[in-house]
Amino acid sequence: MNQRxxxxxxxxxxxxxxxxxxxxxxxxxHDRIDPCCSATANAAADAALPxxxxxxxxxxxxxxxxxxxxxPTEERLIRNRLEPMPGIAxxxxxxxxxxxxxxxxxxxxxxxxxxxxxLDMAPxxxxxxxxxxxxxPALSARLKWLLAVSGLAxxxxxxxxxxxxxxxxxxxxxxxxVSILCTGLxxxxxxxxxxxxxxxxxxxxxxxxxxxxxxxxxxxxxAMVVFLFALAETIEALSLARxxxxxxxxxxLAPETAEVQVVDGWQExxxxxxxxxxxxxxxxxxxxxxxxxxxxGSAALDQAxxxxxxLPVDKQLGDALYAGSIVTDGVVEATVTxxxxxxxxxxxxxxxxxxxxxxxxxxxxxxRFAHYYTPAVVALxxxxxxxxxxLSGGAWGDWLYQALVLLVIACPxxxxxxxxxxxVSGLAxxAGHGILIKGGAYLEGGRLLQAVALDKTGxxxxxxxxxxxxxxxxxxxxxxxxxxxxxxxxxxSHPVAQALVxxxxxxxxxxxxxxxxxxxxxxxxxxxGRIGTQQWHLGNHRLVxxxxxxxxxxxxxxxxxxNAGKTAIVLCAASGPVALFAVADTVRPESRAxxxxxxxxHVMPVMLTGDNPATARAIAGQLGIDDARGNLxxxxxxxxxxxxxxxxxxxxMVGDGVNDAPALARADIGFAMGAAGTATxxxxxxxxxxxxxPRKIADFIGLSRRAGAILKQNIGLALGIKIVFLGLALSGHxxxxxxxxxxxxxxxxxxFNGLRLLRHFSWQAATASHI
Numbered sequence: 104m105n106q107r108x109x110x111x112x113x114x115x116x117x118x119x120x121x122x123x124x125x126x127x128x129x130x131x132x133h134d135r136i137d138p139c140c141s142a143t144a145n146a147a148a149d150a151a152l153p154x155x156x157x158x159x160x161x162x163x164x165x166x167x168x169x170x171x172x173x174x175p176t177e178e179r180l181i182r183n184r185l186e187p188m189p190g191i192a193x194x195x196x197x198x199x200x201x202x203x204x205x206x207x208x209x210x211x212x213x214x215x216x217x218x219x220x221x222l223d224m225a226p227x228x229x230x231x232x233x234x235x236x237x238x239x240p241a242l243s244a245r246l247k248w249l250l251a252v253s254g255l256a257x258x259x260x261x262x263x264x265x266x267x268x269x270x271x272x273x274x275x276x277x278x279x280x281v282s283i284l285c286t287g288l289x290x291x292x293x294x295x296x297x298x299x300x301x302x303x304x305x306x307x308x309x310x311x312x313x314x315x316x317x318x319x320x321x322x323x324x325x326a327m328v329v330f331l332f333a334l335a336e337t338i339e340a341l342s343l344a345r346x347x348x349x350x351x352x353x354x355x356l357a358p359e360t361a362e363v364q365v366v367d368g369w370q371e372x373x374x375x376x377x378x379x380x381x382x383x384x385x386x387x388x389x390x391x392x393x394x395x396x397x398x399x400g401s402a403a404l405d406q407a408x409x410x411x412x413x414l415p416v417d418k419q420l421g422d423a424l425y426a427g428s429i430v431t432d433g434v435v436e437a438t439v440t441x442x443x444x445x446x447x448x449x450x451x452x453x454x455x456x457x458x459x460x461x462x463x464x465x466x467x468x469x470x471r472f473a474h475y476y477t478p479a480v481v482a483l484x485x486x487x488x489x490x491x492x493x494l495s496g497g498a499w500g501d502w503l504y505q506a507l508v509l510l511v512i513a514c515p516x517x518x519x520x521x522x523x524x525x526x527v528s529g530l531a532x533x534a535g536h537g538i539l540i541k542g543g544a545y546l547e548g549g550r551l552l553q554a555v556a557l558d559k560t561g562x563x564x565x566x567x568x569x570x571x572x573x574x575x576x577x578x579x580x581x582x583x584x585x586x587x588x589x590x591x592x593x594x595x596s597h598p599v600a601q602a603l604v605x606x607x608x609x610x611x612x613x614x615x616x617x618x619x620x621x622x623x624x625x626x627x628x629x630x631x632g633r634i635g636t637q638q639w640h641l642g643n644h645r646l647v648x649x650x651x652x653x654x655x656x657x658x659x660x661x662x663x664x665x666n667a668g669k670t671a672i673v674l675c676a677a678s679g680p681v682a683l684f685a686v687a688d689t690v691r692p693e694s695r696a697x698x699x700x701x702x703x704x705h706v707m708p709v710m711l712t713g714d715n716p717a718t719a720r721a722i723a724g725q726l727g728i729d730d731a732r733g734n735l736x737x738x739x740x741x742x743x744x745x746x747x748x749x750x751x752x753x754x755x756m757v758g759d760g761v762n763d764a765p766a767l768a769r770a771d772i773g774f775a776m777g778a779a780g781t782a783t784x785x786x787x788x789x790x791x792x793x794x795x796x797p798r799k800i801a802d803f804i805g806l807s808r809r810a811g812a813i814l815k816q817n818i819g820l821a822l823g824i825k826i827v828f829l830g831l832a833l834s835g836h837x838x839x840x841x842x843x844x845x846x847x848x849x850x851x852x853x854x855f856n857g858l859r860l861l862r863h864f865s866w867q868a869a870t871a872s873h874i
Contacts, residue, residue, distance in 0.1 A: 162192050162193075162206040162207060162208060163206070163207055163208070163209065163212070164204060164205070164206050164207075165204075165205050165207065165212045165215060165228065166202060166203070166204050166205075166228070166229040167202065167203045167205070167215075167216070167219065167226040167227060167228055167229060168200075168201055168202055168226070168227045168229055169181075169201050169202070169203055169219065169224045169225065169226050169227075170201060170224075170225050170227070171223065171224050171225050172196075172201050172203070172224060176304045176305050176306065176519075177224065178196050179302065179304060180222060180296070180297060180300060180302050180304060181194070181196075181203065181219065181222065181224065182194060183300055183301070183302050184218050184219075184221075184222055184300055185205065185215065185218055185219075188214065188215075188218065190207050190208045190209040191205065191206075191207050191209075191215075192206040192207055192208060193205075193206040194206075202229065203219075203226070216228070222296055222300070223292065223293070223296055246337065249285045249286055250285075250286060250330075250333060250334060250337065252281065252282075252285050253281075253282045253283075253285035253286040253287075253326075253329070253330045253333065254282075254330050254334070256278045256279070256281040256282035256285065256326065257278070257279070257282040257323070257326040257327045257329070257330040258327075259278045260275045260278035260279040260282065260322060260323040260326050260327075261323045261326075261327060263275045263278065263323075264322075264323040270320050270321055270322055270323055270324075271320040271322060275322055275323060276322050278326070279322035279323055279325060279326035280322075280326075282326035282327075282329060282330055283313070283325065283326055283329050286329055286330055286333035287313065287329035287333070289333075290306055290309055290310060290313075290329065290332060290333070291310050291313070293306035293310075294306040294307045294308075294309060294310025294311070295310070297310075298310075303477050303478060303481060303513075304514070305514040305846075308481075308510045308511060308513055308514050309328070309329075309332055309511065309514075309843075311507070311510055312328060312507045312508075312510050312511050312839060312843075313325045313328055313329055315503060315504075315506075315507040315510075316328065316504070316507060316839055319500045319503055319504060320500075321504065321839070324838065324839045324840055325839075327839075327840040327843075328511075328839050328840050328843045331840060331843045331844055331847065332843055332847060335843075335847030335848070335850065335851060336847070338851055356390060356426075356427030356448060357374065357390060357391070357392055357393070357426040357427045357443070357446065357448050358374065358389070358390050358392045359373060359374060360372060360373055360374060360392065361373075361374050361377050361383045361392035361393060362383060362384045362385070362386075363377055363381050363382070363383055364381070364382040364383070364384070364436075369384060374392045374393055374443040375442075375443050375444075377392070377393060377439055377442070377443070378439070378442070379439055379440060379441065379442060380438060380439060381438070381439045382398060382436055382437070382438055382439075383395060383436070383437055383438075383439060384434065384435070384436050384437075385402070385424070385430050385434070385435055385437065386430065386434050387402070387430050387431070387432055387433060387434065388429070388430065388431075389429070389430055390426075390427060390428065390429050390430075391404070391424045391425060391426050391427065391428045391429075391430070391437075392426060392443075393426050393439045393440075393441065393442070393443060393446055394423070394424065394425055394426050394439070394440050394441040394445075394446040394447055394448075395423075395424045395437035395438055395439045395440055396421060396422070396423055396424070396437055396438050396440055397418050397419060397420050397421060397422045397423075397424060397435050397436075397437050398420070398435075398436050398437055398438045399420065399435070399436045400433060400434050400435040400436055401417065401418060401419045401420075401433055401435065402417075402418055402430045402431075402432060402433025402434060402435045403415040403416065403417050403418070403430070403431045403432045403433060404416050404417075404418055404424065404428045404429065404430055404431065405428060405429040405431050406425060406428045406794075407537075409425045409427055409428055409447060409448065409451070409537070409793055410425075410537045410793040410794035415431045415432070418435060423440075424437050425446070425447045425448065426443070426446040426447060426448040426449075427446075427447075427448040451534065451539060451793075454539055454541060454791075464543075464544060464547055464548075465522050465543075465547060465814045465818075469515075469518050469519055469521075469522055469818070472515070472518065473515040473518060473519055476513075476515055477513050477514065477515060480509060480510075480512065480513035480829075481510065481513050483509060484506040484507075484509035484510050484513065485506065487502060487505060487506045487509060487833075488502055488503045488505075488506035491505070491506075501835070504839070505832055505833075505835055505837075507839055508828075508832040508837050508838070508839050508841075508842045509829070509832050509833075511839065511842040511843055511846055512825060512828050512829055512832060512837075512842050512845075512846060514846060515821070515825075517817075517820070517821035517824070517825075517846065517849035517850040517852070517853050518817075518818065518821040518822070518853075520850055520853065520854060521814070521817035521818070521821060521853035521854070521856075521857055522543075522814060522817070524853070524854050524857035524858065525810060525813050525814055525817060525853075525856075525857035525860060526543040526546055526547075526810070528857050528858050528859075528860035528861045529543075529546045529806060529807075529810040529860045529863070530543075530546065531861060532806065532860050532861050532862070532863045532864055533546070533803065533806055535864070536799065536802060536864045537792065537793040537794050537796070537799060538790065538791075538792060538793070538799050538802065538803050538806075539788075539790070539791040539793060540789075540790050540803070541788065541789050541790065541791070542789075545772055545789045545790055546806070546807055546810055547807065547810065547811060547814070548753070548771060548772055548807070549755075549772060549790075549803050549804050549806070549807025549808070550804065550807040550808040550810070550811045551752070551753040551771075552706055552753050552754065552755050552771070552772065552804055553706060553707065553751040553752045553753055553754065554706060554707040554708075554709060554747050554750075554751040554752075554754045554755075555701060555706055555707070555708055555709070555754070555755040555756075555757060555774075555800060556709045556710075556711050556740075556743065556744060556747060556754065556755070556756045556757065556766065556770070557708060557709065557710055557711070557728075557757045557758075557797065557800075558710075558711060558712065558740075558756075558757060558758035558763050558776075559688075559710055559711070559712035559714060559719065559722060560688060560712065560713075560714070561758075561776065561777070561795075562757050562758060562776050562795075562797060563690060563691060563694045563697075563710065563722065563726060563797060564688040564689060564690050564691060564694070564722065565688060565689050565690075565691055565795075566688065567598065567602075567688070567689075568598055568599055568602040568670065568686040568687060568688050568689075569602050569605070569606070569686060569687065569689060570602050570603055570605065570606025570607075570684065570685075570686050571669055571685050571686060571687045572664065572669065572683070572684060572685035573585060573606070573610075573682065573683075573684050573685075574660070574682065574683045574684075575681075575682050576657070576673075576679075576680045576681055576682055576683055577676075577678075577679070577680070577681045577682075579676075579681045579682065581682060582610075582611065584674055584681050584682035585606075585607050585610060585611065585682070586607070586611065586614055586616070586617060587617065587634060587639055587674060587681075588603060588607070588641050588672070588674045588682065588684060589603060589604045589607035589608075589616060590616040590617040590618075590619055590632075590634060591619060591622070591630050591631075591632050591634075591639060591641045592604050592630065592641065593616050594619060594622050594630070594632075595624070595630060599670060599672065599686050600630075602686040603672065603684055603686060606684075606686075617634050617635075618634070619632040619633070619634055620632065620633045620634075621633045621638075625642060625646055628642045628643055628645050628646040628649070629641050629642015629643055629646040629672070630642065637676060637677070638676075638677060639674065639675070639676060640674075640675040641672060641673070641674050641675070642672065642673065642675075643670075643671065643672065643673070644661055644671065644673070646673070646675075647673050647675060647680065650675055652675055652679040652680055654680075657673070657680055657683075660683060661673075661683075664683075664685045665715070665717045665718070666717050666720075666721060667687075667721055668687060668717065668718040668719075668720075668721025668722050668725075669685040669686065669687040669718075669721075670685065670686050670687065670718075671683065671684070671685050672684045672685070672686070688722075690722060690725055690726065691795065691796075691797065693796050693797055693798050694726050694797055695725070695726050695727065696798055697796075697797035697798040697800060697801060698726045698727050698728055699727065700798055700801035700802075701800065701801050701804075702727075703801075704801055704804055704805065704808075706801075706804060707730070707751060708728050708730075709728070709730045709731075709732070709743075709747060710722070710723050710726075710728050710730070710731040710732065711732050711735055711740045711743055711766065712731070712732070712733050712735060713733070713734065713735055713736065714733050714734075715733055715734060716731075716732075716733035716734060717733075718733065719731040719732065719733030720733075737763070737764070737765050737766070738765060740756075740763065740765065740766035741765035741766050741768075741769045743766070744756055744766045744769040744770050745769060748769075748770075748771070753771045753772075754770050754771055755770055755771065755772040755773070755774060755800070756769070756770035756772075756773050756774065757774040757776060757792075757797070757800060758773075758774070758775070758776070767788070772789045772790060773788055773789045773790070774788060774789070774790045774791075774792060774800060774803075775788030775790070775791045775792065776792050776795055776797070777792070777793075777794065777795045790803060802864070806860070806863055806864075809860065809863055810860055813856055813857060813859065813860060816856060817853040817856055817857060820849060820852055820853055820856070821849050821853055824845050824846075824848070824849040825849070827845075828841070828842055828845045828846075
C-alpha cells in the first residue's frame with residue numbers, strides 16, 4: 104500500500120541539489136507546515152464553484168424516512184410547512200432514499216413529526232447512522248388492478264361520449280366516476296393538503312383541473328386526466344426506483360455476518376458486534392465483512408465495488424482489506440481495523456448520502472425559475488378565464504376549459520425532477536467506477552476545468568523509491584560496498600534508505616548485515632557509522648562536499664543521475680568515495696495515458712512537486728507534461744494554483760499528501776488520490792479517487808461534461824414542450840388530457856434521459872473498444 108499523508112520530501116534525505124551545495128534543511132522543510140494553512144487557504148480562496156454547506160454546528164438533528172415523498176413536489180410542500188417554524192435551522196432532503204434531515208433548536212422534535220403527519224407524509228424516525236430501509240415495490244398488485252380498471256373506465260367514458268355526443272349522460276358519468284375513484288383519490292387528497300398549506304404544486308393544479316372539468320360537464324376528460332396522471336406517476340416512480348437501486352447496490356455490499364475467531368474455534372457473528380482487533384476469516388467467493396489487515400494467508404480480491412479496479416488485487420501479510428470486496432481465490436485471516444459503521448464502505452455510503460442532499464447549481468436555478476414561473480402561468484390562467492369571454496367573446500365554459508389546460512401546463516414538474524435524477528445517476532456511475540464525488544456542484548463543475556495541477560509523488564509516481572544504479576568508485580568490490588551501505592541504512596526507516604536496503608537484499612539474499620556502532624544522522628544529508636575500525640559516511644552531494652571528498656568526475660556522474668530524475672547516494676570512507684548508488688521514484692504505468700487523456704479534453708496538465716527541478720523535468724519529460732515546477736513548499740503550491748486560476752480560470756488540484764492541503768483548498772476542485780486507504784481524504788476531498796489510477800481524473804471530467812449536456816437537454820425538452828402547449832392552449836387547440844400527457848410525458852422523458860448517465864462508463868468502454 105502506498106504511504107499517505109507523507110511530506111513530499113521523502114526522497115530528499117540523500118538528494119543532491121542542482122548547484123552541488125543544496126540546503127541542509129531541504130530534506131525536511133515540508134515537515135514544517137502551519138496547521139492553519141488549510142483553513143487559511145479556504146478562507147482566502149475565491150472559488151468559482153459553490154461549496155456545499157457543512158452540517159451546522161451546535162444544533163440538534165433528527166432524521167425521518169418519508170415513504171410518501173417521491174419527488175420535488177413533496178419536498179417543496181415540506182419546505183413550505185417546516186421552514187417557517189420557529190427553531191428550524193436547515194432541511195436536507197434525500198429524495199431517492201425518501202429521507203429528510205432536520206437541524207433544529209427545539210427541546211422536543213415532536214412538532215416536526217406532527218407537521219409532517221399533518222401533510223400526510225407518514226414520517227418514520229431514523230436512528231443516527233441507520234441504513235436506508237428497503238423500498239416498498241413501486242407497483243403493487245392492488246395498484247395494477249386500480250390502474251387497469253381506471254384506464255378501461257376512462258376509455259369507456261371517452262368512447263360513449265364520442266358515440267353519443269353527450270359528456271354528462273349517466274353512463275358516461277358513471278364510468279368517469281369509477282375511473283376517478285380508482286386512481287384519483289390520492290391526487291385529490293394531496294391537492295387539498297396543498298391548498299390548506301397555500302402551496303401551488305402539481306396535485307393542487309391537477310385537482311383544480313379535474314374539479315373544473317367536472318363543473319363544466321367534461322366528465323370523460325376529467326377521468327382521462329386522472330388516469331394519465333396516475334399512470335405517468337407510476338412509471339416515474341419505477342424509473343426513480345432504478346436510480347435508487349443503483350445507489351443502494353453501491354453501498355449495501357458488506358455481508359451482515361463475519362466468521363470471527365473465538366476461544367474454541369470460529370463463530371459467525373453479526374458485523375455490528377465485531378470489535379476492532381478481532382480476527383476474522385474470509386474464504387473464496389465471500390465478501391470481506393469489515394475493514395481489516397491480512398494477518399495470515401494470501402488471496403486475490405476483487406476490489407471493484409470500492410476502488411473501481413477491473414482486475415483482482417493480490418493481498419498478502421500486512422495488506423489492507425476493504426469491507427465489500429470479494430475474495431476470488433484463496434483464504435485469509437485478518438485483524439479488524441474498523442467497526443462496521445466506520446469502514447471505508449460505510450464512509451462511502453455516508454458521502455454519497457450527503458452528496459445527494461447537496462443542491463447542484465442547475466437545480467438551484469431551476470428552483471428559482473419555478474418559483475416565478477408557476478405563479479405567473481396560474482395568474483395567466485385566471486386572466487384567461489376572466490377576461491377571455493369579455494375581450495374575445497365565446498362561451499364562458501370554453502374559456503374556463505382553456506384556463507384549466509393552462510393550469511396543468513403551469514406545473515414545472517419536468518423541469519424540477521430532471522436535475523436530481525441526472526445528478527444522482529452521475530454520482531452513482533462515478534462511485535461504481537471508483538470516483539467518489541462529494542456533491543452535484545462538483546459533478547457539474549468538472550466540465551469547467553481548464554487546467555489540472557498534479558502532485559508528483561504518489562500521484563504520477565508510485566511514491567515508493569527503488570534502487571536503480573550501483574557503481575564502484577574505488578578498488579573496494581561493489582558487493583562489499585553494497586553490504587556496508589545497507590548495514591548503515593537498515594537503521595533508518597527513510598524511504599530512500601529502505602530502497603537501498605531492498606536493492607541489497609535482492610542482490611545478496613543470503614548476506615547478513617554488519618554491526619554498526621556510533622550511528623548518527625545528518626538531517627537532510629545522510630548518515631554515518633563505524634563498522635569494525637572503519638568510519639563510514641553515506642549521503643548526498645551536500646554531505647560529500649562537507650567531507651571535502653568531491654571531485655569533478657564525481658560531480659559529472661551526479662549530474663547525469665540528477666538529470667535523469669534520480670536521487671544519488673555516495674558511500675564514503677576516510678580516503679574518499681567508495682561507491683555511488685541511485686534510487687528513483689517509478690512512474691505509474693497509467694500516468695502517461697492520464698496526461699494524454701487530459702490533453703485530449705483540452706485540459707492543461709501541470710506538475711507541482713517539492714523535488715528538485717531536475718527531477719521534476721525528468722519525470723515531466725517522460726509523461727509529456729510541458730509545465731513542471733519543482734522545489735515547491737506547501738505555500739508555493741498554493742500560490743501556483745492561484746496563478747493558474749488567474750491564467751486559465753477553473754483549476755483542479757490532485758494530491759495525496761498532507762503538504763498538498765493548501766493547494767487542494769485553493770483549487771476549484773480538489774482531488775484526493777488513493778482515498779480508499781485514507782479516511783481524511785474521503786472526508787475532505789471534493790472528489791476522491793478510490794484507487795491510485797490518475798486516468799480517472801479525465802474520466803471524471805468526461806462524466807461531468809456529459810452530465811452538463813444531459814442537464815441542458817432536459818431543460819430544453821421541458822421548456823420546449825411547455826412553450827408548444829402554452830401556444831396551443833392560448834390558441835384554443837389543446838385539450839386537457841393532451842396537456843396532462845405532455846406534462847407528464849416531458850417528466851418521463853427527462854427522467855429517462857437522466858438515467859442514461861448510469862451507463863456512462865460502460866458506454867464509454869464499449870465506444871473505446873470499437874475505436
